[in-house]
Amino acid sequence: MATTSRGLAQDRAKIAGGQDHEVKYEAKREGVSKDTVKKAVKSAGNSRKKVEAEIWH
Numbered sequence: 001m002a003t004t005s006r007g008l009a010q011d012r013a014k015i016a017g018g019q020d021h022e023v024k025y026e027a028k029r030e031g032v033s034k035d036t037v038k039k040a041v042k043s044a045g046n047s048r049k050k051v052e053a054e055i056w057h
Contacts, residue, residue, distance in 0.1 A: 013048050017041035030055055 003009055016022045017038055026048075027034045032055055044054040 014046045015041055015048050015051055017046060026051070 015026055015037070020034075023034050023037050023041075027037045030037070030052065036055060037051065040051045040054040044050040
């Protein structure tokens, strides 16, 4: 895992559905709306792979 400037570990395998910048990034990356990403996170959990599978299911 990467470390932030504050010394905190980042887990890039997860999406924080409450963090607008993460939802926005994933939405742009997948070419879908932010609402679609939020619904996928709520349905599939915060695993990036599961969210991507939920979006394209």
